[in-house]
Amino acid sequence: MLHTVNKSSFERNSLQSCLNAIDDSSVILLIEDGVISAANNANSSMLAELATQGRVFALQGDIDARGISSKVADNIKLVDYAGFVDLVVEHGTAVSWV
Amino acid sequence: MSTKKFMYLNRRAPYGTVYALESLEVVLIAAAFDQDVSLAFMDDGVYQLVEGQNTDGIGMKNFSKTFHALGDYDINQFFVSAESLTERGLSADDLMPLVWEDEDDDWAEKPSVKVVSNVELSKLMSEQDVCLSF
Numbered sequence: 001m002l003h004t005v006n007k008s009s010f011e012r013n014s015l016q017s018c019l020n021a022i023d024d025s026s027v028i029l030l031i032e033d034g035v036i037s038a039a040n041n042a043n044s045s046m047l048a049e050l051a052t053q054g055r056v057f058a059l060q061g062d063i064d065a066r067g068i069s070s071k072v073a074d075n076i077k078l079v080d081y082a083g084f085v086d087l088v089v090e091h092g093t094a095v096s097w098v
Numbered sequence: 099m100s101t102k103k104f105m106y107l108n109r110r111a112p113y114g115t116v117y118a119l120e121s122l123e124v125v126l127i128a129a130a131f132d133q134d135v136s137l138a139f140m141d142d143g144v145y146q147l148v149e150g151q152n153t154d155g156i157g158m159k160n161f162s163k164t165f166h167a168l169g170d171y172d173i174n175q176f177f178v179s180a181e182s183l184t185e186r187g188l189s190a191d192d193l194m195p196l197v198w199e200d201e202d203d204d205w206a207e208k209p210s211v212k213v214v215s216n217v218e219l220s221k222l223m224s225e226q227d228v229c230l231s232f
Contacts, residue, residue: 033142065153066151
């Protein structure tokens, strides 16, 4: 499955709820304000393990818009909109943690 | 018309919601009425001032450039929460170098952004006539 998170983890618990609920084969795509969790900061440590497994993606355009491209944590894979579509195709059912 | 002290409290990241852009619109209205305006940035609001925003990939207006123009409207008090920056792995060096020109000092360029503690922010808020939250 593909899980998208579009809220900042400093403001909502969407990412934590997603992390609590996903199975071992799911991947996470951070979009919109969700990309704030892709930056190296105190709230992103929970993602680190999944990122190490290559299961965390973030939308490049949303990273660039917020000026945080130099702060993206290691192992988080950046994708464009075409890459977003590829993830949807590859992982089947998508869940939005809005 | 009497002058009042207005503080705009910005707590949301830009682009994901419309709060940041709307705040900027209302700030410009107050400036047009020659009020004493200051801006505070805390929580995810600090991302509004991060340098190097590029919105080409999301098809939205990059309104961060507008902050550079506010000095010309006598808006030159930008207070940024030090705690909020630190929590997010950011520092003052990551913020746009906003300046204003002081006509009483031969139009010298002076910095508009000041990083302050939350204690200082709370004191600044208590000195306002009006606090508007976005």
